[in-house]
Amino acid sequence: MDHVKSYYAATAHQHADWPVLQDTVDCDVCVIGAGFTGLSSALFLSEAGFDVVVLEAVRVGFGASGRNGGQLVNSFSRDIDIIEQRYGQESARLIGNMMFEGGDIIRQRIEHYGIDCDYRPGGIFAALNARQMSHLRAQQKRWQHFGHHQLALLDEEGIRREVASERYVGGLLDKRGGHLHPLNLALGEAEAIRHHGGRIYEHSAVTRVDYGSQKQVYTAQGCVRAKYIIWAANAYLPETLEPRLTRRSMPCGSQIVVSEKLSADLALSLLPNNRCVEDCNYLLDYFRLTADNRLLFGGGVIYGAREPDDVVALIRPKLLKTFPQLQGINIDYAWSGNFLLTLSRMPQLGQFEPGVYFIQGDSGHGVTFTHLAGKLVSEAIAGNRQRFDAFARLPHLPFPGGHRLRIPFTAIGATWYSLRDRLGI
8 A cells, every 4th residue: 555646645755665564673662653743753752862663554644644735734723712711721821832833843844854845934814704804813812922923914905915716804824834745744754763763664554562561562574662652643543453542533534636737827826925725614625836836725524534435526616616717627636634533622642551652633733733742742751741741631532422423423513613604603
């Protein structure tokens, strides 16, 4: 099995293959999963001098990390006001001080390791009605309170200068946001791990784990003996491999299409300043230009990660509603990928027992948060747990109804919020 057929896979940089694990190896830390969560964790730990092994069931960046919209979106799936309401002022203070760190880490990685991943600065939250615009005004004030002043409110005229669509009444420009080629970022980070002596094994799916003073992680042909384990498989973790993780989360599918190549003039007429955009709906649409002047457009959620029959049929109407001037445009790439949703929409970090860590459930904000999470778990393993524990202390409940009913219950809730979006209430 290889990467899903996508624009990203078709334009990925050439790189040396990683081997299959076929022996018993020893290390300090065994990381399960070579997406952004695992790669960020492994790179921070390798830089700190730990001997790290990463086990990947398929290929580096096979899951959400190599399939997403490529947008650096700050904060979390629940903003700091909700975090304070639910978890109190102290949690909000600790977590709020980390809201913008993930994007900074990515930019530092790109610069330090010379990763060519088409990074472009600037992201826009686009409002479709007055209620959403009011929310963005409040969001700007909250973010400024935590030191983020690279924000600009856009009125209706301002959003027209950024997006050639009649759908939006305004927006919020985040100059610390941005967009990039996520698979090339993942491949570049993997090479950085190699540079620091870390070992990555592809096509080496974990089959079982024995916990103890010396932890043992088994694959079909090998075994890793480690002092620490980090579970970082997220939406692609098999249901039965570690039920303590899978019962508290739900894989969800999102779909993306990429157009044929556009002329430079046409591409920049759509997004004149080459920002990425996501709207403010509960089930949001997101879009941006690629480095070779294509329009990448994604949206929607399929709860339970069922593979849709026709991605183009799902997404093309959304694309044309936003950009009717592209009627008749050809779609060259279409794919689906899964992200991991939690009931609280907050990421889940913690420990099962001494030396066994987990990170999962970014709930749609994974590009930036995974990079922060890798730093937090590396700090915890090195003995500084305060920032990791700010997330680990958050309570997390399983979805109501258990495995069978979590999908319909969640879909009912999404229908309600989608109705509110359409009505603007």
